[in-house]
Amino acid sequence: MAPLILNHLTKSFGNGRPAVADVSLTLRRQAFLALLGPSGCGKTTVLRMIAGFEQPSDGSIFYGDRRLSDAERALPPEKRNMAMVFQSYALWPHMTVAENVGYPLKVRGISGAAWRKLVGEALSLVKLTDFAERRPSALSGGQRQRVALARCLVTQPDVVLLDEPLANLDQHLRKAMEETFRAFHERSGATMVYVTHDQAEAMALATDVAVMSEGRLLQVASPAEIYARPEGRVVGGLIGRGSILRLPLAETGERQLGWPVLREALGPRDAMGAAGGPVADVPLADVLVRPEHVHRGTDGVRMRVVSCIFEGERFALDLALPDGQRLKAFSSVAIAEGQAVPFVIAGGWRL
Numbered sequence: 001m002a003p004l005i006l007n008h009l010t011k012s013f014g015n016g017r018p019a020v021a022d023v024s025l026t027l028r029r030q031a032f033l034a035l036l037g038p039s040g041c042g043k044t045t046v047l048r049m050i051a052g053f054e055q056p057s058d059g060s061i062f063y064g065d066r067r068l069s070d071a072e073r074a075l076p077p078e079k080r081n082m083a084m085v086f087q088s089y090a091l092w093p094h095m096t097v098a099e100n101v102g103y104p105l106k107v108r109g110i111s112g113a114a115w116r117k118l119v120g121e122a123l124s125l126v127k128l129t130d131f132a133e134r135r136p137s138a139l140s141g142g143q144r145q146r147v148a149l150a151r152c153l154v155t156q157p158d159v160v161l162l163d164e165p166l167a168n169l170d171q172h173l174r175k176a177m178e179e180t181f182r183a184f185h186e187r188s189g190a191t192m193v194y195v196t197h198d199q200a201e202a203m204a205l206a207t208d209v210a211v212m213s214e215g216r217l218l219q220v221a222s223p224a225e226i227y228a229r230p231e232g233r234v235v236g237g238l239i240g241r242g243s244i245l246r247l248p249l250a251e252t253g254e255r256q257l258g259w260p261v262l263r264e265a266l267g268p269r270d271a272m273g274a275a276g277g278p279v280a281d282v283p284l285a286d287v288l289v290r291p292e293h294v295h296r297g298t299d300g301v302r303m304r305v306v307s308c309i310f311e312g313e314r315f316a317l318d319l320a321l322p323d324g325q326r327l328k329a330f331s332s333v334a335i336a337e338g339q340a341v342p343f344v345i346a347g348g349w350r351l
């Protein structure tokens, strides 16, 4: 299998700002890429260009050294050896599960024993062997999605494209389906591109996360890397449940900030009632603080507990700094709302 390469990919529908603008990305073979970003940022358009349903206005797409499309030419979708799984499973209601799964083989002229073997393997992978003769109407949502997945797997595609495939499932089923996707990825060895709004899902499944905003690619990195070292406010705000503080910080080039630096940046703001405000001549910087890095400590800065919400395994706190900025934190015990309590910010990341 070869790498999938997006090369300065641009798509304009001729109605203002391009839907996708200058996106470059090389997906190593067997990668599982999650494309993440707010609604309308261009994720589906990227996916449709990879699949061959849209042609780029500029730039190109390669699979290894095979050019799939550019502004002049485009290989039709059926010649790309790719498969796409949609949010709406698009199953044929009059066909059985096995017939649905085997449909792409039939189109390719495969029948008889070869057909049965491939369909059997695909059904086994998504644990639907016992449902082969049922109709889709007699299946749950999660089972239908697994049929759609088996149908895409049966042709042994090089690349699998998934457009919010879990959007219609409830939380419990989504978790179970994440496991199916992971197993599917491991066993099929296909390169996968997965479009989602849900950053937790992206972090749980992907080997690489790409964040888009307004048609542009902002960052591509592993889930751990993008969580710990996001680039800029949009990525920092989208990944995880962090808070972004504006703090006076001298330009030192240091991005990972510890409590001594943060303590100083919070400066006179900690003295309740002190004026606060930016320290003269020191520029304000955006600092991302993860809730797990905020904890109670006697050498902390006093913050007012605005809300304390029970989440099952812990309490989620909304804290107000003396200057009014808000900070999320977790606590193993409830803290009365309105109380001012000293908190330490053990780490921050300069965006």
Ligand SMILES: Nc1ncnc2c1ncn2[C@@H]1O[C@H](COP(=O)(O)OP(=O)(O)OP(=O)(O)O)[C@@H](O)[C@H]1O
Residues within 6 Å of the ligand: 013, 015, 019, 037, 038, 039, 040, 041, 042, 043, 044, 045, 046, 197
């Ligand atoms: N066929 C089309 N004609 C005109 N504009 C389009 C077309 N398809 C998409 N767009 C526009 O391109 C932009 C990107 O759309 P796209 O569907 O790629 O976003 P998305 O990130 O997948 O959004 P969502 O998460 O809501 O599905 C949007 O502004 C959309 O209105």
